Amino acid sequence: MTEEMLRERxxxxxxxxxxxxxxxxxxxWAVAAGELPFHRVQALLGHATRCAQCAEALGILQEVRRASxxxxxxxxxxxxxxxxxxxxxxxxxxxxxxxGVGAWVVLRMPAPEHxxxxxxxxxxxxxxxxxxxxxxxxxxxLRWSEYPGASSxxxxxxxxxxxxxxxxxxxxxxxxxxxxxxxxxARGAELLWTVDAVLPDGHAVASPTFQVRLQ
Amino acid sequence: xxxxxxxDERPHSSNPxxxxxxxxxxRAVERHCPPGLAAHREDFVQMALIRLLDQPAGEGxxxxxxxxxxxxxxxxxxxxxxxxxxxxxxVQQLATGGGTxxxxxxxxxxxxxxxxxxxxxxxxxxxxxxxxxxxxxxxALGWTEKQAENLVYRGLADLRVCLEGGEE
Numbered sequence: 001m002t003e004e005m006l007r008e009r010x011x012x013x014x015x016x017x018x019x020x021x022x023x024x025x026x027x028x029w030a031v032a033a034g035e036l037p038f039h040r041v042q043a044l045l046g047h048a049t050r051c052a053q054c055a056e057a058l059g060i061l062q063e064v065r066r067a068s069x070x071x072x073x074x075x076x077x078x079x080x081x082x083x084x085x086x087x088x089x090x091x092x093x094x095x096x097x098x099x100g101v102g103a104w105v106v107l108r109m110p111a112p113e114h115x116x117x118x119x120x121x122x123x124x125x126x127x128x129x130x131x132x133x134x135x136x137x138x139x140x141x142l143r144w145s146e147y148p149g150a151s152s153x154x155x156x157x158x159x160x161x162x163x164x165x166x167x168x169x170x171x172x173x174x175x176x177x178x179x180x181x182x183x184x185x186a187r188g189a190e191l192l193w194t195v196d197a198v199l200p201d202g203h204a205v206a207s208p209t210f211q212v213r214l215q
Numbered sequence: 216x217x218x219x220x221x222x223d224e225r226p227h228s229s230n231p232x233x234x235x236x237x238x239x240x241x242r243a244v245e246r247h248c249p250p251g252l253a254a255h256r257e258d259f260v261q262m263a264l265i266r267l268l269d270q271p272a273g274e275g276x277x278x279x280x281x282x283x284x285x286x287x288x289x290x291x292x293x294x295x296x297x298x299x300x301x302x303x304x305x306v307q308q309l310a311t312g313g314g315t316x317x318x319x320x321x322x323x324x325x326x327x328x329x330x331x332x333x334x335x336x337x338x339x340x341x342x343x344x345x346x347x348x349x350x351x352x353x354x355a356l357g358w359t360e361k362q363a364e365n366l367v368y369r370g371l372a373d374l375r376v377c378l379e380g381g382e383e
Contacts, residue, residue, distance in 0.1 A: 001375055003343075006325070010344040013323035019300060025293035029286050032347075034354045041356060042334065045341045049329055053300065057293050058345045059247035060240075065351075067239040068285035156265050167269070194265060209261050 014052040021047060022054055028061055127195050127207035130174075137187040137214040143175040147197035147205060154196040157182065165191070178214075186214045233264060236288045248296065255299065263292035328377035336370030343367045 001009075023044050030036050031044055048054035131143040142155065155176045157166040166182045178186075191214065195207040237260055244256040267288055329337060329344075335356075342352045353363035 001378065003371065006371065006374065007344050007346070009325050010329075013325050018304065019297055022297070025290040026286070028293075029289060031355050032351065034357055038338070038356060042338055045338055048345065049341045050326060053297070055345055056247045057296075058347075060243040060293065061289060062346050062351070063243035063246070064236075064239055064285055064289045067235070068282050156269065158265070192261075194262070206262055209258065 010049075011052075011055055014055050015050065017051045017053065019053055022051060022057075023047060025057060025061075028054070028057055029065075032058075032061055032065055127197055127205065129207075129210040129212075131212070133211060134213045134215055137183050140178040140183045140212070140214055141175050142178065142193055142210075142212065144195050144207065146174050149199055150197035150205070151200050152198045154198060156194050156196075158192045159186075160190055160192060183214055189214065232284055233267075236285060237261075237264060240288060240292050244292065244296070252296065252299070259292055259295040259299070263288060263295050266291045266295075324378060325374075328374050331377060332370055332373055336366050336373060339363060339366035340370035340374060343371070 027036070027044060028048075031041050036044070048058060126145075127147050128145050129143070130145055131141060135141070142157075144153070147153075152169075153171045153174065154169040155167070155171065157178065159165060165186070166178060168176055191212050192209050193212060194209050197205045197207075199205065240260045240263070241256050244259055245253045248256070267284075329340060332340060338356055339352055342355055343349075347355065349364050349367065350360055352358075352367060353360045356363065358366070
């Protein structure tokens with residue numbers, strides 16, 4: 001039996017568990033990073049070799065760790081200055097590339113008819129956007145549905161490349177008026193926003209990610 | 216960054232590292248999760264990155280180094296996937312009137328054979344079958360690469376013998 005066949009057979013044999021005894025993901029990272037003593041690695045592997053979800057988490061872990069290891073080593077400051085000077089002629093090229101990436105990120109989004117990224121389950125109460133996907137930049141008010149039992153709401157507004165431009169916490173109303181500074185900067189552009197409904201016991205229910213264009 | 220009532224200051228600088236992390240996470244979730252779950256990959260990663268940016272610890276990542284950012288991103292995306300699964304299970308349980316998820320006691324020949332391996336070989340083979348490469352097995356278990364290679368090799372040989380014995 002080849003190694004590939006063994007691996008496939010192994011992964012196919014892993015049972016789905018209820019997840020209640022899965023180790024925290026940071027412990028899985030710590031295993032891969034060699035931060036844990038052998039007996040703890042053994043204990044974690046004892047579970048992970050009997051849990052499909054943990055095998056999945058370990059698969060994702062390896063890809064993430066390998067990608068993070070591909071990062072260039074940190075450049076010493078004295079070389080950094082020299083490289084910056086050498087790189088100046090390339091700045092327009094880099095800006096053009098950045099603009100291209102930005103345009104791709106914006107254009108690849110679906111048309112903002114029902115600009116909702118589906119998330120969660122239809123059978124459970126969910127948060128949805130009430131405000132339209134296009135808002136006037138002079139008075140942009142984000143509105144969302146009431147979540148049963150929520151004591152407050154937190155709202156995060158981001159650019160399509162995930163830069164947080166506004167964050168509001170502890171809102172009692174189901175709406176948020178974007179500050180002028182944010183609206184002014186985002187005029188003509190698209191923003192992403194999410195709402196967390198905070199329940200009295202401290203748990204939070206996350207909304208899907210909505211899109212809004214300020215006109 | 217702007218602030219609303221009750222709001223707090225957040226870093227406003229663009230972070231190309233986050234873009235790279237996002238790409239890698241989306242690809243990894245797509246590859247390793249079942250299709251029904253992978254369909255939500257962009258959501259998991261999006262929510263994870265939002266939570267990452269939301270964490271006070273995330274603001275100090277520049278001083279902790281890029282690898283810390285990757286680590287936190289990984290943990291929050293796994294948390295998101297687990298949270299989604301919990302919701303799915305709750306809905307299933309409501310629909311069926313009880314739990315139907317098989318527990319970790321489910322048996323199979325290959326799992327029993329792995330369990331029967333000598334402990335160092337078992338650890339090496341477990342990581343190997345989970346997709347760890349030899350240097351990664353060595354790093355995880357604090358061995359030299361030669362030791363890891365040897366233990367994986369011997370462990371796999373034992374595993375094959377055990378499986379053949381069980382299938383005769």
